Amino acid sequence: MNGEPTHGPTDETDPETTSSEDTTTGSEAAPLSPTAAADTPGHRLTAGLTIGSRVVVRYRLAEGAEAAATDFVGELVARNDDFLIVDTKTERVKLIRADVVAAKDVPPPASRPGPPHERVSADDLEKLMAKGWQALDRGGIGDWVLRASDGFTGRANSALVVGDPSLPVDKAIDFVEKWYAERDRPPIFQVHGERGFAVDGIPTAAALLERGYAVGGGRDDWQRVLVMTGPSAAVPPLTEESVPVTADAELKLDWLMSYAEQRTVVPGATEAVLTGSDGQLFLSVTDPESKRIIALARMAIHPGWAGIFGLWVHPDHRRKGLATTIVSAIAMVARENNMPAIYLQVSADNADGVAFWERLGFGVHHEYTYLARPTA
Ligand SMILES: CC(C)(COP(=O)(O)OP(=O)(O)OC[C@H]1O[C@@H](n2cnc3c(N)ncnc32)[C@H](O)[C@@H]1OP(=O)(O)O)[C@@H](O)C(=O)NCCC(=O)NCCS
Known part of the structure; x- marks a missing residue:
């Protein structure tokens, strides 16, 4: 059968090298050259999948099977030009890329009832x-x-x-x-x-x-850091009166400079982390007089989820609705892109920040703390 379970450890980049011991599917697939593999629809469909993400893969079954295709849902642990390796709930499967009918990243599973x-x-x-x-x-x-x-x-x-x-x-x-x-x-x-x-x-x-x-x-x-979540549908929409918000897929220098004004940054590392997700947007509001950024945030884009990082409003411009406007813009992007849920992290000792999120209807999902030696 195609989609054979595998049980060996896997390398994150090359399933071939590590799973051969326990698998039998290798011989079923004609070895494809990277060029030939890249030409198959299955290869193109799986190119954007993220290693470590939860994926659903619709997979063509061998002729004579009861159904034409079946779905595998699980964590994508490795891939190369010929195969995907997916950890499903019950087994590890090795899928021939050329036999993939459809594939996409999907949100984490539900662990309890609720929105x-x-x-x-x-x-x-x-x-x-x-x-x-x-x-x-x-x-x-x-x-x-x-x-x-x-x-x-x-x-x-x-x-x-x-x-x-x-x-x-x-x-x-x-x-x-x-x-x-x-x-x-x-x-x-x-x-x-x-x-x-x-x-x-x-x-x-x-x-x-x-x-x-x-x-x-x-x-x-x-x-104590609070992880707060809320529905993108509940965030107030932008209105005619909302100040203009810029949303940029690229990290621009003026955004970075404004970010650096209020946080400790590490040149190189900061840019890499800010731009390191599969998708992100840099949002800002510019003061029409000074032409300076007076409010900003970063939005991380995930299947089904938006993340908000670094929301900040210049102290001279607070309590005028700028943060709400930025979050409204993020929620609009989220709603338009099938992301019903939003998360953010805020230190419990940041009373202003917590009050802001509570007012927008966000609630505490869970909390975390850091443990370090006092000298760290
Ligand atoms: C938190 C912060 C982003 C709010 O920005 P803002 O533009 O002033 O927020 P808004 O004007 O959109 O506030 C909307 C509502 O949130 C609540 N709120 C905002 N700031 C608050 C504060 N300091 N104390 C109590 N409630 C507050 C209020 O209900 C406010 O409505 P109101 O002004 O009509 O009473 C801003 O204070 C800031 O940049 N703080 C430093 C960085 C930070 O803490 N970021 C959030 C961490 S995730």
């Missing part, structure tokens, strides 16, 4: 948000995601503790500490839980506290 912005699990939302703020240097241990970006932001320089690290917790922590030591960076762990969760109730966090790590690593804004 799209509520029904996703915290682990899945964390993994999605990591793609909205991609670190320069990424690694993994089991499900944990290791990120380093020359110190630009906690999110892009911490180990994301999600799911199973595939090793006992202490060994996994040793691995992470070594990974950061090799990069000359302090190890920082991002650990999440329900709203108000007890940090020492999370086994990884408890093990870190025993090693002398501190909640927040000595920073107030790292103690």
Whole structure:
């Protein structure tokens, strides 16, 4: 059968080299040269799929099968010119690209009933948000995601503790500490839980506290970060009175300069993280008199989700509806592009920010904290 399950470990870039031990499908596909493969509709359809994302692949079945095609839904773990490897709920399958009828990235699955912005699990939302703020240097241990970006932001320089690290917790922590030591960076762990969760109730966090790590690593804004979500449909639409908002797919210098006015940036790393997602928009409002940007945000684009990062309004222009206008513009793009849900992250100690999002109808999906040695 095409779409044979495979069970070997996979390399993220070359399924051929790592899965041959356990698979039999290789012989079923005539070896295709890269040029020939690139000419097949199946190859073109799968070219845009993102490794690590959840995908649905409609796949042609061999002649004589009960149906003409079947769907595989799961995480795309590897691909090359000839094959895709997808981890479905029950098995790992190796799919011949030439036999792909249709394929696309899809949102994370629902883990409970509710609207799209509520029904996703915290682990899945964390993994999605990591793609909205991609670190320069990424690694993994089991499900944990290791990120380093020359110190630009906690999110892009911490180990994301999600799911199973595939090793006992202490060994996994040793691995992470070594990974950061090799990069000359302090190890920082991002650990999440329900709203108000007890940090020492999370086994990884408890093990870190025993090693002398501190909640927040000595920073107030790292103690508790709220992950808030809301429906794009509920955000007020732009009106005739709304100030003009510029939305740019490219990171322009004036946007970056305004961003750098209010945040610590690391030249090189900042640009790479800001532009590192599969899709993003840079939004801004310019003061017609000074011609300077007075409000901005970055929108990360995902299947089914929009992410909002770095929303900021110049202190002289606050409480005039500029942030609301930018979020309205983001929500408009989201609605037009089949993204019913929006996420953002805001430090719990940022009362203004939290008040703003609550007023727009956003709620806390879950929370996270950073654990770092106080010296980090
Ligand atoms: C939070 C922030 C983006 C709000 O920008 P803004 O343009 O002033 O917001 P808006 O004028 O659109 O505010 C809409 C509503 O949100 C609420 N709100 C906004 N700022 C608030 C504040 N400081 N305190 C309480 N409520 C606030 C109010 O209900 C306000 O309506 P109102 O002015 O009619 O009472 C701005 O204060 C800012 O840039 N802060 C620093 C960066 C930041 O914290 N970003 C958000 C993190 S994700």
